[in-house]
Amino acid sequence: MARWQPDARGRLERAAFELFVEQGFAATTVPQIAERAGLSTRTFFRHFADKRDALFAEEHAVPEQAARIIAEAPASLGPLQIVVDGFDAVAAAQFSREKSYYIARHRIIESDDGLRERQLRMPAALVEALRTGFEKRGSDPIDALLAAHLTATVFSVSIGRWLGSPSDEPLAALLRDTFDRMRRTASS
Amino acid sequence: MARWQPDARGRLERAAFELFVEQGFAATTVPQIAERAGLSTRTFFRHFADKRDALFAEEHAVPEQAARIIAEAPASLGPLQIVVDGFDAVAAAQFSREKSYYIARHRIIESDDGLRERQLRMPAALVEALRTGFEKRGSDPIDALLAAHLTATVFSVSIGRWLGSPSDEPLAALLRDTFDRMRRTASS
C-alpha cells in the first residue's frame, strides 16, 4: 500500500476549485485548500507557485501544443495558414471538459484582480511559443512576432465569444469565423 | 509651511525606482522604499496597491489618451484609420523621458516574473479602452474588439522594437512601420 494517497497535485487542484466556488477566491486560504486535500500547506507550495496557480494548472498545454503543431506543419505553409489548420486540434484537446466547468472557472477569474492578471500569462506564453515556432521556420523576426500576436488574438477573442455565447456553437467554428473577421478588420 | 513634504507619491515612485536599480526588485522591501521617501510603510500602500505598482504609476495614461483620441476623431474614420493618425500623439506624450529611463525600467521588469506579469495589464487595459471607444462609435462589438487587439499589438510590438533597437529610430516611425507590416502579415 502506498504511503501517500495518489495524485496529490490533482487533489489540491480540485480542493482549490471547490473552495473558490464555495467561498470565493479571496476568502479561501492555502491552509484550507491543503486541509481539504489532506496535505500540508508546505506541500501546496511545492506543487504551485502561488494560490492562483491552482486554477491555471493546465494552461501550459496550449502553448506546448501550438509549438508542436507549428514544428510538424509542412514547410510550404505560411504562419497563418498553419494556425488556421491547427485550430480544430487545439479546440478539441484543450477544451475537452464540460463547458460548464470553463464557465464556472471563468466566473472565479473575473471575480478577482489578481486572477485576471494571472490569466494574461497564457496568451503571452502562446505568443512566445508561436513566435519561436515561426522564427524556426525562417520567418523574419518581426513578422513572426506579428503573426504570433494575430494568432493569439484570434484565440483569445474566440474563447471569449465561446464563453459568452448562450448557444453552444463549437469553439472550432468560432475560431474560423474570428480569424476571417480579424483579416477583414486588418485590411479595412 | 506645509505639514508634510509635497509629492509623497512621486517621492515613493523615485525611491522605489532607485532601490530597484541599486538592489534589484526582489531584494527591495516596502519599508526600505518608505524610509527613503521619508514616509511610513502604511502610506506606501495608500498610494500603491502593491510593491510592483510603484513601477507602473504612469501606465494609466496610455489607455486614457487612447480613449480621448478615439472620442475626438472625425466620425468618418474607421477604427484603424483613427489609431494610425493617433500614434504620433501617443508616442510623444507617453514616452517623453530620456530613452535610458525606459531601458532601465525595462531591465528591472524583465528581471522579475511578477513584474513581467504586471506589465501585461497595460496592453489589456489598452484593448479595453480601444474596444469601448470603437463600440461607442457604432462598430460591431466583435469588430471593435478585434480592431482594439490589432492596435494594441502594433503598440506593444513597436515599443519592443524601440527598446531593443540600438539606433534611435523615433517611436512614431516604428509604429507606422509595424502597422504596415501587421497589415501585410494579416493578409498573407
Place this chain on the structure above:
DNA sequence: ATTCTGATGTCACGCAATGTCATCACTCAA
C-alpha cells in the same frame, strides 16, 4: 472659533511564501 476634511502615522494582525531539516516508503544493488 469651530467643524470638517484629507493625508499621514502607529499599531496589530492574518496570511503568503520560502528555507531548513526530519521522516518515511519505496527502489535497487551488493
Place this chain on the structure above:
DNA sequence: TTGAGTGATGACATTGCGTGACATCAGAAT
C-alpha cells in the same frame, strides 16, 4: 537480506506583504 539512495511529504520557523482600525494634525470652510 540488508543497507544506501531517492523522492515526496511533514513540521517548524521566519520574513515580508497587505489591510483594518484608530489617532493625529494642518489647512480649508463656514
